[in-house]
Amino acid sequence: MMALMSAVMAAGIVVAGLAGCRGNADLWDRYRSERMLWKAQRLAAGATADRARESRAAMALEAIPTAFPPSVWTAADAWARPMGREIARNAASAALLRARLDEDAERAAVAVTGYARVASEWGRVDSVRVLANAGRARCLERLDRDAEALDAWYALASRDVATAPGGEARGRLLEAPRRAAEWLAATGRPEAADSLRRAAALGFAAATVALGGDSTVMDVRIAGADLLDQAGDHALARNELRKALASVRSAHRRAAIWLALVRSAAAEDAPDSAGACVDAMETEISGPPARFAEQALARCWARRNVADSALAVYKRLVERSPDGADPAAEARLERASLLERQDRWEVARADLRTLATLFPSHPCGLAARVRIVRHSVEKGETELAAVEARHTLLELDDQLSRQGDPESRIRVRMARAEVMTMAGRGAEALDDLDAIWRLEGRRAMAVPAGWLAARLADSALSRPDQAHLWYTRLAEQSKDLGVRRMAREGLARETKH
């Protein structure tokens, strides 16, 4: 079949060539670049788990900028043609994906170089340049090259959103001020962080005017309001959100704005305002956004120690959430904690038991089991604690024997390690957590296991050598900047002691 098709095509080409057809060379190049990019993207998806596939994806991605070099496709004559720009965008996207492959495979130093090269060679493709600079900033963070990472985020934060490219690149630009401010705050410069947030929010407000009827205006307003919230200007933040609400018709987007409004009021510890927003949104919004809003309100009341109001909202939340929904589990756990703080342990324990039964492998269900044992330990009820621990360990072992999902198994083993520590089998628990880390070190799920191990070694077991080992692991291996920073703080504390 392929031979027949090749013969027909060859005959067609000869005939067309003899007939003097010259065709559209850009169309052919665009088609080829799209085809190569599509195939390379397919290979690259999920390639980090498979070394051979990753290598094939890297070769496929590298072949595209080789076939369509930046010197040709970003030159003035190619750039003047619409299809020429599309070809340049395809080749630049391939170069960007190649650098991202290195980032995903935890080769941050190589990725930094790759992203820098993409930004300089394909600088004319604005969206790719923004994404490459954001990728470079992320990798610099990963390498703990603080000053360079901050500079990279600063450079992105100073771009005018109104003239920036749309899509994912705009998302990265909206994220940049937040990341830069987080860096400033983490390095002990909270005033500079807040001032950056306010300046960026002002820039976003100006951009919304320039963007006019653009569909992404709402995202810009929400990002600006988020920055104002973080800077402590909650009233200004809500003002921005109300402006966004007035201009949006889509129910999905209105739900996102209403939720941001409630969260802003809750962050200001203004439960009355948050409650008013929840009441107002109730008439038009239902489903998860409405439940998240109620959750924020309940937490706000709980923080203010207005237990009755908080309990009323939690009750409504539990009743309205569908069985198995995350907010229902979280609401039950938070309600139980509140009841425990109110010295209403019997009611709290009943809630925790229900939670453990309804959500056996959910983080909240497992936390409920651990909480029941911990309560007895904290109250000095040694015998009851031993019985509860033995009973819980049996249940967790049974659950482990039936559970096939790797993430659920890690959660169950973590809960088991905590209970074992409370039952006086701390060394065994630490070994179990070590096994989790060795098996699943690359998964995000392993981070809580690492934290738990560090905490156990640091406090319950009083094993400074083990604590040092776990903090070092977290500081060196975690992808999360916040985790690495906290681990370094833990290491510093250990060294001091």
Add this chain to the structure above:
Amino acid sequence: MDPIEQLALAGEALGRAATEGLRRGFAMPWLWHFALHAAAVVLLWNFAHPAFSEFVAPVMAALAGPAALHYPDAPLALPAALAHAERSVAWLLTPLVAAWSAALVGRRMRPHPPGHSGGVGDVLARVPVMIPVGALVVLARNASIGIAADALAGVHQRPMMSVAVWCGATAGEFALLTAAALLLPLLVIDDVPITQVVSQWAYAWHSAGAAAVGIAAAMVALGVAWRFAYTRLGHAAVATPDLLPPLAIAGALAAAMGGALFCIAATIAYGSLVRDQE
């Protein structure tokens, strides 16, 4: 002949069509039919090649929209573009090819009277009668196949309704092919004027109805099986769009083979049951 004998003869005709069709050159018109379709697939698949893009890219855009000039939309849109193109010409092309094929078989079975060669000239002479009748049959059959395909696509939403519609559409296709199995040789070999088509068809039905039913049933069964397999293959190939053009060529080959089988078998059966009885 009684119906059982007629059915046996239909089976024999189908067997002869399958074994002798290519050897004796009866299927030559259908090879041309396939070559045309294959060339269309190759051209539309390579619409962007500089040798063709000047004239094929606008055709591709007109058939499947401007998005089909991009990858992977182009190969994904190819089956729909081809179907669109085929719908535009099938009403004319298929009756002509079928008539040509039947004429070749008829000439081999019995020498024509002076002035009749049984070749392209005869076929062209029958065009005023063949085109309206053949176009009606082809359009109605395509419509019934389309209805059956739509019914199958919606089987998960409304199973009972879909099965009922599919059965109705398939029965319609079967009835059309039964009628066509007698009409084709009647019009091509016997030169029946259009005014006498109905009365002559009734006579042919009386003599060879069961054989026509057998041939139509076999063709419907083969068609249903092929379309089912083709749809499954098409769904599987969506993840690998470059497989869709070869699959389209395989589809064209299957359609040509089916057409050849039907036309040759129907003409052989008609010749044995109607003309040889006279």
